[in-house]
Amino acid sequence: MMHNDLPIRLQRVGYREKGTQYHYGPHRHDIYQWYCVLYGVVDMAIEQEHHLLRAEECILIPPGATRSPRSVERAPGYLWAHFANLRLDLEPITGCVLAIPMELRGDLLALVSETQNPVDSQADDLIAILLSRILIGLRRGCAGGGAAAGQRSSSLHAAYQTEIVQRVESYVRNNLGRPLARADLARVVRLSPAHLARIVQRVRHKTLNELVTATRLEYSKKLLLESTLSISQICMSVGYRSFSHFSTLFRRYVGIPPSDYRQSGGRTWRKEFS
Secondary structure (H helix, E strand, O other): OOOOOEEEEEEEEEEOOOOOOOOOOOOOOOOOOEEEEEEEEEEEEEEEEEEEEEOEEEEEEOOOOOEEEEEEEEEEEEEEEEEEEEOOOOOHHHHHEEEHHHHHHHHHHHHHHHOOOOOOHHHHHHHHHHHHHHHHHHHHHHHHHOOOOHOOOHHHHHHHHHHHHHHHHOOOOOOOOOOHHHHHHHHHHHHHHHHHHHHHHHHOOOOOOHHHHHHHHHHHHHHHHOOOOOHHHHHHHHHOOOHHHHHHHHHHHHOHHHHHHOOOOOOEEEEEHH
């Protein structure tokens, strides 16, 4: 791909999730590699010097240097990019661990999104632009003393996880009448089922199954109050093939049977779930 109007020429970029046994043996590249950890911890050995990267920290590896990443204690998720440098002064930020400053976190979040889910043929150009902005911002941070670069925050990671959960919730709402397996939901956001389940638990304090059930029942409540559909029809429309199972779940989560909920106009004697 060609980016002649940009200060870098992007060659490859990717987002990956690895387990606690993640280890990539010593290897080299003839161009720059930018490596950024989104969650977990990675020990990056560069020419036998070890650098510990935690969430929202990155390192720029120079061309020709031998590098070998390894997970430490926690399974990591990370972004990486290989690029040729055309005119940036990267020497001050090469080979050192840098935290992503607050003002660059929006760009990093956008970079994650574009890398995972490229929207159109211009995604490559946008990825190159976002990476250029991040590199320039990191360079300016070093020139200004790097005070912000030394302070880590979990705000980006939290925003990224919330966005993932919101995309899953949107998919569930738009597909209530279909079976919704863990693997199906994980494919929507291109994560493993286990990792998606951890994110949902962290953000919504629910299991994946509880999230789907809550979404189905919230919509069934809306239909009970706002439509003339029979309860059996509502049961089917929100994805339940067994009326007795639907009724049991509804009573467990809402506190009263669906027929009573409709007759009472939505009044219950139990705090409703969110």
